Amino acid sequence: MLNVLYATTVATGAELVSGFADSLRFGEGLAEWWETGNTMALFQDIFRGVDIATTLAGAPGGVSKFARRTAKMWDSLGNLGEAGWYTLARSVKRVGQEYAPVAMANQRALAAYQAVAKDRYVFGTRAVDPLTRWNANRLAEAGYMPKDTSVRAKTVAGKAVKEVEIAPGVVEHQIIHGDDDFAWVYDKQRGRYLTDDEFQVEIRGPVNKLLPPSYHLQHGPHNTLATYYMRKYKGDMAAVTKDTVNIGAVGPVVEMEWDAQGRLITKKFNADEARERFMNYKQAGWFWNPGWDATKSFAAEVGLADLAKATGRAVWDTAPMAGYLMPPMRGAPARAAGMYINAMNGVNVGEK
Numbered sequence: 001m002l003n004v005l006y007a008t009t010v011a012t013g014a015e016l017v018s019g020f021a022d023s024l025r026f027g028e029g030l031a032e033w034w035e036t037g038n039t040m041a042l043f044q045d046i047f048r049g050v051d052i053a054t055t056l057a058g059a060p061g062g063v064s065k066f067a068r069r070t071a072k073m074w075d076s077l078g079n080l081g082e083a084g085w086y087t088l089a090r091s092v093k094r095v096g097q098e099y100a101p102v103a104m105a106n107q108r109a110l111a112a113y114q115a116v117a118k119d120r121y122v123f124g125t126r127a128v129d130p131l132t133r134w135n136a137n138r139l140a141e142a143g144y145m146p147k148d149t150s151v152r153a154k155t156v157a158g159k160a161v162k163e164v165e166i167a168p169g170v171v172e173h174q175i176i177h178g179d180d181d182f183a184w185v186y187d188k189q190r191g192r193y194l195t196d197d198e199f200q201v202e203i204r205g206p207v208n209k210l211l212p213p214s215y216h217l218q219h220g221p222h223n224t225l226a227t228y229y230m231r232k233y234k235g236d237m238a239a240v241t242k243d244t245v246n247i248g249a250v251g252p253v254v255e256m257e258w259d260a261q262g263r264l265i266t267k268k269f270n271a272d273e274a275r276e277r278f279m280n281y282k283q284a285g286w287f288w289n290p291g292w293d294a295t296k297s298f299a300a301e302v303g304l305a306d307l308a309k310a311t312g313r314a315v316w317d318t319a320p321m322a323g324y325l326m327p328p329m330r331g332a333p334a335r336a337a338g339m340y341i342n343a344m345n346g347v348n349v350g351e352k
Contacts, residue, residue: 069317076310076317083310087303089131089157096129101268103254104128104180106137110256110264112210116203119260121194122186123203126222127252127268132158132178139177140214146179148218177214182221183253183274193281196224222250223278226287245291250274 029044103125105113113123128136136158140146147155151162155178166172185194185203194202199220208216220228225244233239253269269277278288299305 073314073317076314080307080310080314083303083307086156087307090303092131092157093129096131097127097252098270100130101127101252101254101270102130102133103256103266104133104136104178106133109180109211109215112207112215113256114258114262114264115210116206117256117258119258120188121203122188122255122257124183124185124221124253124255124269126181126183126250127254128158128178135159136177136179139175143212143214144175144177145214146216146218147176148179151176179218180215181219182217183250184221184223184277193223193286194221196220196227199224223281223286240287241289241291244287244289247289249289249292250278253277 029046105125117123132155136146136155139159147160147162151160154160155176158178160176160178162174162176164172164174182199182203185199186192187194187198204217204220225247226240229240229244230237233243249271251271251274253274255267255269257265259265275288278286
């Protein structure tokens with residue numbers, strides 16, 4: 001009895017593997033006929049094509065249903081890929097900002113900063129993770145423009161896409177990169193931090209003249225956000241608070257200054273230290289949105305819920321394709337049952 005079961009299983013498995021392997025060889029016969037003129041090889045390839053076609057046509061709904069399910073499967077897998085990349089990039093950002101914070105500026109930008117700062121100004125810039133720094137600077141070198149104040153979406157690994165209406169009803173998607181955000185600028189001569197107006201005139205304007213447009217600073221420092229938005233909303237502090245909550249807290253900061261010999265000196269502040277700096281200078285007009293204190297969990301920040309949802313959808317849409325993608329599996333249970341019955345009746349398995 002066990003011998004019969006073993007022989008049936010082995011023979012069925014061999015048949016399925018052989019059939020599947022032969023289906024995958026579709027096209028070899030045509031190539032052989034073209035090279036050697038062997039018409040039997042051509043006919044063998046025709047039979048392989050017929051087997052695949054009848055498998056698809058014999059499936060419920062036929063070829064059209066197969067095409068629809070294929071499109072749905074690839075769409076789900078594409079969404080899974082996007083969700084996976086987002087989670088990976090946001091995870092790298094979260095961990096990188098906490099354990100390996102770096103300044104966004106590369107050597108080109110640092111040269112411009114030094115030329116403007118000299119040994120007078122101390123630049124505090126919002127820290128980023130190493131992946132964001134590398135990709136944003138790579139895109140800047142390639143000529144892509146930095147994210148401006150009209151784009152609220154967060155970049156992923158230093159990259160985002162901006163929708164631009166180039167004609168009525170015609171939208172173009174443009175690649176942009178993360179811009180260098182200043183947290184504050186301290187003026188040693190004045191003995192205080194610059195206001196938004198002072199920053200625009202003394203720092204942003206001169207720096208942008210020394211750099212190509214793809215490196216331009218886009219706005220004032222984080223500590224003077226209230227100045228810009230108070231003008232925008234004509235003094236309505238409630239509107240300012242509501243509109244700036246999604247900008248987020250200043251986070252880790254890398255402070256840079258140059259001494260009289262031109263040597264760069266850096267100091268790093270973690271998120272709590274940067275917040276303390278803001279709170280200590282609140283009386284000088286610095287702005288801290290209370291909503292920034294509401295921290296997201298790691299799972300929420302990196303999009304684990306969206307990744308789980310995309311994974312479930314991909315599995316759901318991919319599973320039904322197994323029957324289409326494995327043509328030799330059609331009728332396998334029936335063939336196995338027939339071979340078992342023959343074996344029980346004394347007929348050798350595989351006997352013609």
